[in-house]
Amino acid sequence: MDFFELILNRESVKSYDPHRPVESDKIQKILKAGHLAPSAANRQPWRFYLVSTPEYLDKVRDCYHKSWFKKAPHLLLVTGKKDLAWTRSSDGFNSLEMDIAIAMDHMILQAESLGVSTCWIVAFDTEKLHQLGIVEEGEVVYAITPLGYPEKDFKKHGNKVRKSFNEVVKFL
Numbered sequence: 823m824d825f826f827e828l829i830l831n832r833e834s835v836k837s838y839d840p841h842r843p844v845e846s847d848k849i850q851k852i853l854k855a856g857h858l859a860p861s862a863a864n865r866q867p868w869r870f871y872l873v874s875t876p877e878y879l880d881k882v883r884d885c886y887h888k889s890w891f892k893k894a895p896h897l898l899l900v901t902g903k904k905d906l907a908w909t910r911s912s913d914g915f916n917s918l919e920m921d922i923a924i925a926m927d928h929m930i931l932q933a934e935s936l937g938v939s940t941c942w943i944v945a946f947d948t949e950k951l952h953q954l955g956i957v958e959e960g961e962v963v964y965a966i967t968p969l970g971y972p973e974k975d976f977k978k979h980g981n982k983v984r985k986s987f988n989e990v991v992k993f994l
Contacts, residue, residue, distance in 0.1 A: 828935055833978055835939035838894040838970040843874070848936045849896070852969065855932035856900070859925040862917035867906035868925050869961060871899040872969075881954045886946040886966070894968030899951075900926050901961040922964045933969060940967040 823831070844852075849872065856870055873882050874896045882899070883892045900922055907918035930940045943966045951963055984990075 823935065828931060830982070831978070832931065832934040833982070834941040835968075835972050835976065835978075836888070836890040836941055837972045837976040838890060838939065838968055839973045840893040840895055840970075842971045843895040844938050844969050844971070848933075848938055849969070851936060852898075852929050852932045852938065856925040856929040859921075859928040861921035861924065862908035865906055865908050865917075865921070867904075867908075867918050868900060868902045868922050869958070870925075870929075871901065871956060873897040873899065873956075878956065881956070882951065882966070885948075885951040885954075886943060891941075891943070891968060893973075894970045896969040898929065898967050898969055899957070899963050900929075900965045900967075901957050901963050903960050903962070905960070919964060926965050926967070930967060933967075937971070938969055939972050940969060942967055 853870055853872065856868070861867065873879055879895075879897060882897050902918045902922050904916050904918050907916050907921060909916045926942065930942060933940045944964070946963070946966055948963060951957075957963060
């Protein structure tokens with residue numbers, strides 16, 4: 823599959839087989855894709871937490887109340903610290919959220935290329951998540967994605983609803 827086909831076929835999956843964990847070599851490739859992502863001034867202000875043990879899965883699952891989320895065999899938390907990210911001197915822009923988005927996108931696309939399903943989530947309970955004591959002091963969790971294989975009866979929608987190309991692209 824070429825890259826364009828990959829991004830065309832990738833979609834957020836809300837169906838996971840809890841009895842089919844992702845193979846460790848695939849997990850390693852997914853995490854390595856994030857590790858290799860570019861960041862402003864190469865600061866790499868992120869940390870990735872792979873949650874796979876029943877004890878920690880139960881804790882993290884309590885931070886997002888969707889039944890499908892609770893079935894994923896792995897949860898990937900993407901965190902960062904603003905003080906580790908590059909800041910533009912002219913206006914104080916901090917690159918952390920941009921850097922993390924790039925790393926998350928790399929991991930999600932790598933997962934798709936390996937047949938592993940994901941769903942980019944930001945609507946979790948951040949306070950509850952921080953109370954768990956999983957992440958380091960000063961780290962902020964910016965995104966979570968389940969990692970897993972869909973249940974057998976899952977079918978992709980196959981149609982991406984987007985604004986028209988000319989509405990979002992301007993040639994000057």
